[in-house]
Amino acid sequence: MPVIPTMEVSIRDLKGVTVVTIKGSVDALSADGLTVELAEQVESGRIHLVADFSGVEYISSAGLRAILATAKQARQSGGDFRLAALRPNVQRIAELSGFTTILKFFGEMESAVASYGPEGHI
Template sequence: MEITEKDVDGVAILSFSGSLDALTSPEATDYLEACISNGKNQIVADLAAVDFISSAGLRVVLTAMKQTRLAGGDFRLAALPDGVHKVIAMAGFTSILKIYDDAESASSSFRK
């Protein structure tokens, strides 16, 4: 798994690639926690290049959501591949998460 980060008007856009499973999720959690503790609480996770997510990856998402919201921000998802979307939907996360078609609309959603 790799994470690349860019900043668009104060919104951190994190592009994940590879798999978010029990092997990689600790690294993803560490990365997100570092972001949030550095004051970035408006985060978009661009998952277009994520080929696999398991329940371990969902824990990363849930933790990031709770932490950003506690800090007054939000954690939003963009560009979910079919498999990833199915897992998010099975867990019922679609009702508590904001999901966008692409990273651009996700980041601009913070300005509305």
């Protein structure tokens, strides 16, 4: 599990989907590290990803760029990057930034994983 200054990231496989659990703040201090970590996942063939945001307290514009870059990379590889369990304040930032029209959001992590279908296949 990589530890990034203001954020902690853990990764696991669940039903063929890569679940990225993020805790803390996704900000200017941590966004670059998150971008690298997520890019490595996609480059290794893990193209069906879900970010569990239940532990994310804050996301900055740098954090939003990291999420968008990952979604773009996953989609170019034939997959997707979906977000789940956002706290109300983080959800509001995503809405104000227009991200709710670009990315798929789910109230619960399990729903986001299930949205990929059986064993992570669309």
